[in-house]
Amino acid sequence: MIEIRIHGRGGQGAVIASKILASAFFKEDKYVQSFPTFGVERRGAPVAAFIRVDDQQILVRSQIYKPDDIIVLDPTLIDAVDVTQGLKPGGWILINTTREPIEFTGLQEFRVATVDASGIAAKHGLGSKAHPIVNTAILGAFARVTGLVKLESILEAITEEVPFARKANVEASKEAFRSVKLITDVPLKSGSKP
Amino acid sequence: MKKVMMGNHAVSYGARLSRVDVIAAYPITPQTQIVEELSELCADGKLDAKFIKVESEHSAMASCMGASAAGGRAFTATSSQGLALMHELLHFSSGGRLPIVMANVNRALGPGWNIWTEQTDSLAQRDTGWLQFYCENNQEVLDTVIMSYKIAEQLSLPVMLVLDAFILSHTYEIVDIPDQKLIDSYLPPYKPEIKMDVDNPHAFGALVTPDHYYEIRYKLQESMDRAPEVARKAGEEYGELVGRPYDIVEPYLLDDADVVIVAAGTLVSNSRAVINEYREKGIKVGLLKLRMFRPFPTKRVRELLAGKRKIAVIDRNISFGATGIFYQELKAALYGQDNGAGLPNIFGFIIGLGGRDVTLEDIAEIVDYTLEKEKNEEDIIWMGLKR
Numbered sequence: 306m307i308e309i310r311i312h313g314r315g316g317q318g319a320v321i322a323s324k325i326l327a328s329a330f331f332k333e334d335k336y337v338q339s340f341p342t343f344g345v346e347r348r349g350a351p352v353a354a355f356i357r358v359d360d361q362q363i364l365v366r367s368q369i370y371k372p373d374d375i376i377v378l379d380p381t382l383i384d385a386v387d388v389t390q391g392l393k394p395g396g397w398i399l400i401n402t403t404r405e406p407i408e409f410t411g412l413q414e415f416r417v418a419t420v421d422a423s424g425i426a427a428k429h430g431l432g433s434k435a436h437p438i439v440n441t442a443i444l445g446a447f448a449r450v451t452g453l454v455k456l457e458s459i460l461e462a463i464t465e466e467v468p469f470a471r472k473a474n475v476e477a478s479k480e481a482f483r484s485v486k487l488i489t490d491v492p493l494k495s496g497s498k499p
Numbered sequence: 500m501k502k503v504m505m506g507n508h509a510v511s512y513g514a515r516l517s518r519v520d521v522i523a524a525y526p527i528t529p530q531t532q533i534v535e536e537l538s539e540l541c542a543d544g545k546l547d548a549k550f551i552k553v554e555s556e557h558s559a560m561a562s563c564m565g566a567s568a569a570g571g572r573a574f575t576a577t578s579s580q581g582l583a584l585m586h587e588l589l590h591f592s593s594g595g596r597l598p599i600v601m602a603n604v605n606r607a608l609g610p611g612w613n614i615w616t617e618q619t620d621s622l623a624q625r626d627t628g629w630l631q632f633y634c635e636n637n638q639e640v641l642d643t644v645i646m647s648y649k650i651a652e653q654l655s656l657p658v659m660l661v662l663d664a665f666i667l668s669h670t671y672e673i674v675d676i677p678d679q680k681l682i683d684s685y686l687p688p689y690k691p692e693i694k695m696d697v698d699n700p701h702a703f704g705a706l707v708t709p710d711h712y713y714e715i716r717y718k719l720q721e722s723m724d725r726a727p728e729v730a731r732k733a734g735e736e737y738g739e740l741v742g743r744p745y746d747i748v749e750p751y752l753l754d755d756a757d758v759v760i761v762a763a764g765t766l767v768s769n770s771r772a773v774i775n776e777y778r779e780k781g782i783k784v785g786l787l788k789l790r791m792f793r794p795f796p797t798k799r800v801r802e803l804l805a806g807k808r809k810i811a812v813i814d815r816n817i818s819f820g821a822t823g824i825f826y827q828e829l830k831a832a833l834y835g836q837d838n839g840a841g842l843p844n845i846f847g848f849i850i851g852l853g854g855r856d857v858t859l860e861d862i863a864e865i866v867d868y869t870l871e872k873e874k875n876e877e878d879i880i881w882m883g884l885k886r
Contacts, residue, residue, distance in 0.1 A: 324671055328503045331673060337503060338672045343615060343665035343854060346527075364772035365667050366765045369860040 306359040307453060308369045312388050313378035321466065322378070323354035326444055328462035329454050330358045338363045338461050351386050357463035358453070361497040374451055376440055377401060378422070389415060397451050399485070405489045418487035420446040422477075425484070429477040433468060441467060445478030446485035456482050502675040502874035506667035509637040510576060510602045510660075511536035513644025514676075515546050515684045517600075520571035520689075523551040523562030525581060528614050529590040529664040530604040532778045533576040548831020556581035560588040560599075565596035569705060570694035573649060575599070578664065579620045581604035581814040583682045586624065589657075593628025595704065597659070598651030601629075602642065605764065605815075606664045607853040618764065618816035622792070623823045628719055630658040630726055631793040633763035637667055637674045637721065641745055645682055652689055654722045663765045664854065685740050690840070723794045730791055747791035748799045752778060756785025758869045759804065759829040759831055759843075762813040766850075766857060770813070773862040784866055789825065804833065809871040813862075819878045822878045823849050846875050850882040 309326070320341045327339035338357040340481065346352055349482030355369045371391045380402040382388055389398060398415045401422040409417050422439035432438035441463050448456045460475050467474050509531045514522070522541070524534040549566075550814070553559045556577050576692065582603050592599055607617035614718060621631060629759060630650065631700035634640045640662050647658040695703065709714060717801040730747050738744020750822070753775060760770045767788045777784040787803055804810065814823025821827060824845035835843065846869050851857040861882055869878065 324503065327671055331501075331503050336673065338670060339503075340665070340670040343669070345614065363672070364768045364775075365859055366670075366768050368856045368859075 306363070307374070309356040309374050309376065310369055310372040311354045311356075311376045311378065312382050312386065313352055313354070313440075314348075314382070315346045315350045315352050316436070318438055319352050319378055320356040322376070322440035322444060325441065325459070325462045325466045326356050326387045326447070326492075327358075327455070328466055329458040330356070332461055333456040335359065335456060336361060336363050340346070343348050343424075350380055351401035359425070374398065374453075375399070376443060376447060378443060399447055399450055400445065401443055406486055411494065416488065418450040418485055420481050421487040422446065422481055423453070425477050425480045431473055431475040431477055441447045441474040442477040442481040445480070449482045449485050450487055451499060501673055501675045503671050504637060504678055505532065505669055505671050506640050506662050506683040507669070509538050509641040509674050510662070511540065512610050513641040514574045514600075515540055515570065516641075516677065516679060517574075517645050517686055518646045518683075518688070519546075519574040521549045521551065521563065521566035521573045522575065523553055523559045523566070523573070524575045525553055525556045525559050525841075527556070527578050527581040529606060529668045530578040530581070530602070532668070534605075534709070534718045535601060537574075538646035541846065556584045557588060560585045560592060562563065563591050563599045563601075564588065564595060564597055566762070567592070567599050567696045568595065570691050570696075572689045573597075573599045574601070576602040576604070578604040581609055582620050582624060582752050583608065583774060585628070589624055589627035589629055591704075592657050594715075595877075596655040598655055600647040600650070601657065601659050601882055602644065602652055603638075603659050603661050603846055604664050604668045605661055610877050611853075615695070615817070617852050617854065618640075618814070621659060622816050622818075624659070625793055625824070628723070629793060630654075630655065630656060630723075630730070630791070632658065632660045632790055633792060634660060634662045634667065634790075635765060635767045635788065637670070637672050638743070639745070640667060641674055641676070641716055642737060642741070642745065645677075646684060646730075646733045646745065647739050648689075650726070650730050652691075653693075653729050653733075654726055656719075656722055656726070661764065666765045671787045681740050685737060686747045694790070721800070722789045726794050727791065727796050727798065728740045745790065747796045747802065749788040750803055751788065752783075753785040753803060754789060755783050756807070757783045758785070758811060758866060759807050760784065760786045760813060760862075760866070761789065761812050761825065763788070763792065763825060764815070766813050766862075769857060769859060769862050773859050773866060776859075776864060782870070792825075792828075795828050795832060800829065801836050804843065805838065808841075809869050810843045810845045811848060811865050812845060813848050813850060813865060815849075815857070817849055817852065817879075819848060823847050826878075844873070844875050846872070846880060847878055848880045848882050856881065
């Protein structure tokens with residue numbers, strides 16, 4: 306089973322991102338489960354959403370405490386909340402930021418990838434300059450970085466799940482797929498994924 | 500057609516496939532999306548039903564009662580405080596023999612104000628004459644809405660189906676939406692023998708003196724006594740048509756089990772995962788899932804648990820001053836059922852009140868406790884309590 310956690314701020318679309326990602330995996334005949342932080346959301350406050358993926362029916366219904374990979378929709382969350390809490394060593398942490406992966410010196414235990422999803426979303430007219438909607442873009446980068454799901458499945462899921470500006474969302478996702486930066490030479494600890 | 504769908508929308512689609520005529524509801528977290536979706540389906544013309552906006556849950560049930568008495572198929576959904584506010588009319592609707600179906604999203608009652616899952620809200624309505632079914636996953640939620648009408652209309656009694664707040668209501672998973680034609684053949688239009696009819700006027704809800712009231716109560720209980728068999732058949736027939744059979748209680752790896760977990764709702768799903776782990780280690784743990792809680796499936800429970808030595812009942816609820824409610828009911832069902840095989844030791848665990856997360860490790864701890872102890876030492880074993 307693979308468990309993924311998405312960090313965002315209320316209103317950024319973390320929950321929709323989790324649903325799109327779940328739908329993308331479903332298209333590849335996986336069993337999926339996705340859910341938001343159970344509670345009351347406030348705009349701008351840190352939120353999280355979760356996805357489980359497996360080849361067999363998913364029975365576990367508790368929260369996710371030890372995710373395999375993490376997506377961070379808002380770079381300011383890196384300092385605001387412990388985004389790597391429980392992340393398995395060698396797990397991917399994909400961050401929406403203009404910075405290079407190598408600059409995140411505190412995350413050496415993990416595999417870091419960065420993509421300017423805000424810039425890409427703004428360029429494609431998603432949301433506003435001040436509040437770009439980055440959830441579809443970053444999923445393209447996720448497909449590239451983790452190799453867990455095909456870009457085509459992500460794009461298909463976006464087309465089905467996003468109520469408007471489908472083409473712009475698809476293009477943003479493709480651009481993020483192409484432009485994501487990653488460090489691949491991080492030494493992996495024993496027991497972690499290849 | 501399979502779709503990734505949240506539990507709340509699984510309820511909405513179940514109601515749509517049941518071709519409900521009237522929906523009356525008042526929003527409350529975590530149920531709101533059920534009626535939001537239904538409201539949209541009505542507005543878009545995808546569901547030919549009357550959606551009645553009301554000012555309270557009490558009025559929602561009152562509207563459903565009117566619709567049902569007039570021969571319509573009525574639906575509502577609520578949760579927690581909303582269900583509590585309906586309480587008076589829960590008695591009224593069952594006494595009126597109205598086959599209304601309601602989805603209740605299990606949520607803790609305040610104060611302390613809490614929107615997370617707990618079973619006490621629905622279990623507190625156990626004496627109202629409503630049937631109750633508890634669901635384990637979103638697929639079962641959708642299927643149970645449809646089966647609920649089948650059962651309710653045969654018995655002329657209302658049915659409540661129950662799903663866990665957030666763990667099902669807000670969680671997306673794969674749900675197969677059955678073909679409308681299949682459901683139409685399973686669930687024909689509702690045609691009551693007696694209904695409010697302006698061309699054939701009758702009085703409804705009139706004064707009933709002690710001369711007759713007692714017998715009316717007896718008849719309600721008689722229908723309740725028929726419910727397990729009616730529900731079992733409804734689940735079997737649904738299985739034949741749609742490919743997913745359901746029963747009122749469902750055993751899992753029960754036959755050779757040294758320890759049997761008894762649970763309802765999503766605690767069942769977590770328990771299955773833990774049982775699989777124990778079985779891999781050669782430890783014989785099994786499960787009895789309670790789908791139906793009212794009427795309590797006493798006969799089946801007695802048959803299935805005959806000769807078992809240790810039973811762990813997991814309650815995400817409490818009857819203050821007593822114990823967990825499933826624990827009480829199970830003990831009552833098994834009392835005096837020795838039959839020479841010896842009575843089982845029944846352990847009552849309370850866990851996860853107010854939505855505190857229940858992990859697989861928590862369930863494993865329950866199993867280990869039950870394996871280790873010879874006898875039940877206390878009526879409530881509090882799991883994860885901060886003392």
